[in-house]
Amino acid sequence: MGTMIIDGRKVEFNGEKNVLEVVRKAGIELPTFCYHSELSLYGACRMCIVEDKNGKIFTSCSTLPKDGMEIYTQTPRLQRYRKNILELLLSNHDRDCTACERTGACELERLATRFSIRDIRFGELDRKHPIDDSSLAIVRNPNKCILCGDCVRMCEEIQGVGALSFAYRGSHMKVAPAFDKAIGETNCIDCGQCRVICPTGAIAIKNETDKFWNLVHDKSKRIIAQVAPAVRVALGEEFGLEPGDITVGKIVAALKMLGVDEVYDTAFAADMTVIAEGEEFVERLTTGENLPLFTSCCPGWVKFAETRFPEILDNISSCKSPQQMFGSVIKEYYKDDEKETVVISIMPCTAKKAEAARKEFQKDGVRDVDLVITTQELAILIKEAGIIFEKLEDESFDMPFGLASGSGVIFGSTGGVAEAVVTRLLKDKPNHICKEVLFKNVRGMDNIKEAVFNIDGKEIKLAVVHGLKNAEKLINKIKAGDKEYHIIEVMACPGGCVAGGGQPASMPIDNEVRKKRAQGLYRIDRASYIKSSEQNPLIVSLFEDMLKDRHDLLHVNREKETGY
Amino acid sequence: MPYGNMEKVDRILESYGDDQSHIITILQKIQSEYRYLPMDVLEYVSDKMEISPAKLFGIATFYENFSLDPKGKYIIKICDGTACHVKKSIPVLEALRKELSLTENKHTTDDLLFTIETVSCLGACGLAPVITINDKVYGKISPEMAVEIIRKLKEEETNANS
Incomplete structure (x- = not known):
């Protein structure tokens, strides 16, 4: 229990797991891709960053609230950084949005609109991954993946299946089944929870309309x-x-x-x-x-x-x-x-x-x-x-x-x-x-x-x-x-x-x-x-x-x- | 699931128990036993240690040191650190690749004798450019010398087999 100062306003907290939840309780919609209260903390997308009064920037999802803590959520630096992150994510993203299963319900699209991203300075995706439609239930399009890891943690922590994981490293990193097999040939149980939690069109229902x-x-x-x-x-x-x-x-x-x-x-x-x-x-x-x-x-x-x-x-x-x-x-x-x-x-x-x-x-x-x-x-x-x-x-x-x-x-x-x-x-x-x-x-x-x-x-x-x-x-x-x-x-x-x-x-x-x-x-x-x-x-x-x-x-x- | 003979793997696993935090060491031991990480062995380890195969694949592909493809009997490491690079390590690499018919994507010869790897620094900058072949260090090497060494090794192999 205690009191925090968020953007100059006093906000009480009581049992919230992290600063992010306190900020959201205060009625401020901090954006996230990789934070879900039911999954373990990952802290990868950096969209939920906040700034303290000394100018230190940190991720609110992975910080415990402390009594007397003073933070800001909308400083010029934070606004610039969030836009930068979105631009970087988009530069590595297949932006063929009109032909995407997720269009209209995509979190990346929604946040790009919210932050008025009109110009992406970093060029476009140069590596094309094949689309994996081997499963009867879902289709994986790694070109739309933003590596938030939501699907990986959902599959492992909630479903206990672990059909997906991060593989390779650095710019080659991707979410993949074991040995880069097609998802239809793995222990995937077709439940589709990965698709429910995926913020983009990287995992979609197999459309049979x-x-x-x-x-x-x-x-x-x-x-x-x-x-x-x-x-x-x-x-x-x-x-x-x-x-x-x-x-x-x-x-x-x-x-x-x-x-x-x-x-x-x-x-x-x-x-x-x-x-x-x-x-x-x-x-x-x-x-x-x-x-x-x-x-x-x-x-x-x-x-x-x-x-x-x-x-x-x-x-x-x-x-x-x-x-x-x-x-x-x-x-x-x-x-x-x-x-x-x-x-x-x-x-x-x-x-x-x-x-x-x-x-x-x-x-x-x-x-x-x-x-x-x-x-x-x-x-x-x-x-x-x-x-x-x-x-x-x-x-x-x-x-x-x-x-x-x-x-x-x-x-x-x-x-x-x-x-x-x-x-x-x-x-x-x-x-x-x-x-x-x-x-x-x-x-x-x-x-x-x-x-x-x-x-x-x-x-x-x-x-x-x-x-x-x-x-x-x-x-x-x-x-x-x-x-x-x-x-x-x-x-x-x-x-x-x-x-x-x-x-x-x-x-x-x-x-x-x-x-x-x-x-x-x-x-x-x-x-x-x-x-x-x-x-x-x-x-x-x-x-x-x-x-x-x-x-x-x-x-x-x-x-x-x-x-x- | 039916697995082949996993006695060697069992021995390695036994010495570490089922403690997941030892997975890197276990994979290293397996790699030194087989010279790479065979898929069926990884699946077996995944089963025994209750780590999903996808996660194990993630670990194996994260570290440059692990290989999912069989490696050659002789592992040639070409240093491409700053010192070696300016002392012309790339021509050495190119000469060796040409000699062994290897490319940027193909690291091991079909007869499983040679594997070429580049490393960022071997810590012997005074000897630049440096290569090692199975832990034996060759310093101040030229493309011609490198090719000569490989040819000698090939010769030894042919003699040993005849």
């Missing part, structure tokens, strides 16, 4: 879209709305205008997942085999487990993810139809692109899900078509795969899958007020969440983790015998799908944004008629009819089909 257009323009095909829960609480951000604002009706209307024939809800498939996974869980509880049960809806997590912890693969649920359940059920439903059926998913996730391409989700070379479009790409499509999103009249999902329970919708938030499965297993269904109390420990943004439930007189220990570094820690504790659970929900991205790699990222994504988006999903749950998945009448009839004796439609035989 052209494939979407080709499909919807082909009138010989029946185009079916499924919309994942998390999309409806984030897409609005691209159209001036707040995180967590629910736009599901407009999304359906927009997809219809874009040429999709039938629009369904992935939350419906999530209801199927809850039933299938609930059954599997009860079975494992009875036999005592392969416990704890890990959830399987997150493809980033599944790939992480395959590469890092192959010994626990038997513990991962054999259920397909909701996306893939939807794909296989729809393709089965329309199998005798004369029109060819195409399934397009609208997902908050880049790893879903890779999941849909996996060989166990294909039949005779035809994919169950033909194309995955992220929330960000949907925004591109809507803008490209000239649709005024804000003015769209709400429309409802089509039937019969458009009715979902609230449980299916909260799949998009960390803790949601666990909550849905427990709700399914509880005999006495809680109302929404009880739910808020009951699942208090399961919701929210804590790294590792634990809860105990009493189901049929049996104590069920549950854990929820998000961010794969946290998953790694938890698995190591379980292996060491320090912890014991019956069921564990894992989502790769911090916050769950609401903060997935395919979501809009024009604002910095922190826990505040993640929470707001998650609250949107819980609001939908509160307002829904059907709380628990097995109460969904369409799900009941589907399980009695088409899904009877069709284990293969909902489950994957990991040993036989995946090669792991």
Whole structure:
């Protein structure tokens, strides 16, 4: 605690981690590229420099606030230096901005505009790096990289993957996978968090909007879209709305205008997942085999487990993810139809692109899900078509795969899958007020969440983790015998799908944004008629009819089909 | 992951435990064992020490001393410090490259006998221009003398093999 003097004004500080946070609290927007409160300090971009009363210049992100400290944030020297830094960054940057995926949401572009950089005195980039589009999820363009290292630290510290690192030195330095391999050939799990945090267009979502257009323009095909829960609480951000604002009706209307024939809800498939996974869980509880049960809806997590912890693969649920359940059920439903059926998913996730391409989700070379479009790409499509999103009249999902329970919708938030499965297993269904109390420990943004439930007189220990570094820690504790659970929900991205790699990222994504988006999903749950998945009448009839004796439609035989 | 015979690496790793702060020394030991840092060895070390392969690659490419390509039996270091440079070290370098068919980007001969490296200063400025071949120092060298030394080494190699 103490008082600082910032630009002649007294500012109190209390627990702020560094001078930068105190300055920002004082209402001054110091620019940064490499500072993120959730990542370790790097201090490389030097944009957050401040000057003390003796004329000493230092980076505010890496300095502790001290009582009586007197600093200035806008001296002529600082202004000159910041412009210089920007000019130097831009001189080494591919400035083909109009053809960049990030244009309009690029931090470098934004700051260059803010600091009125009109003339770059240092010439242009002379070395051209090849563009790496080997991944199904992301595209790396090293020519746009400003070496802030955000992606490196995100991948290593939050996701525990470490697919990217700095390599080489001096003017040859670059961010690269091990041995300069293509990113698609590494242990990258396709989560796309590197793309969320990248301030420029150096890492972007693999844009497949052209494939979407080709499909919807082909009138010989029946185009079916499924919309994942998390999309409806984030897409609005691209159209001036707040995180967590629910736009599901407009999304359906927009997809219809874009040429999709039938629009369904992935939350419906999530209801199927809850039933299938609930059954599997009860079975494992009875036999005592392969416990704890890990959830399987997150493809980033599944790939992480395959590469890092192959010994626990038997513990991962054999259920397909909701996306893939939807794909296989729809393709089965329309199998005798004369029109060819195409399934397009609208997902908050880049790893879903890779999941849909996996060989166990294909039949005779035809994919169950033909194309995955992220929330960000949907925004591109809507803008490209000239649709005024804000003015769209709400429309409802089509039937019969458009009715979902609230449980299916909260799949998009960390803790949601666990909550849905427990709700399914509880005999006495809680109302929404009880739910808020009951699942208090399961919701929210804590790294590792634990809860105990009493189901049929049996104590069920549950854990929820998000961010794969946290998953790694938890698995190591379980292996060491320090912890014991019956069921564990894992989502790769911090916050769950609401903060997935395919979501809009024009604002910095922190826990505040993640929470707001998650609250949107819980609001939908509160307002829904059907709380628990097995109460969904369409799900009941589907399980009695088409899904009877069709284990293969909902489950994957990991040993036989995946090669792991 | 299946690895080849890593006994030598295991011995090096054993002597340092899994302390990540010793990684530079460990890589140096591996390099003196193999004369370079083979990719599969780095992947093995990454696995054992729980350092991501990307990070290990970063360390290996940061330091000039580490090489990811096999180096030759004879490592020729040509000093291009200020003193050697003004005493015409570049013609020596050019003559050696020509003799061994090497270029700015190709440092090692195909028969893995010779590697040419430039260094910033060997600390023997009084003898400029200086080269070293596997730690043996040759001072006040001319392009002709350098080529002569290489030819002798080549001859020795052929005789030793016949």
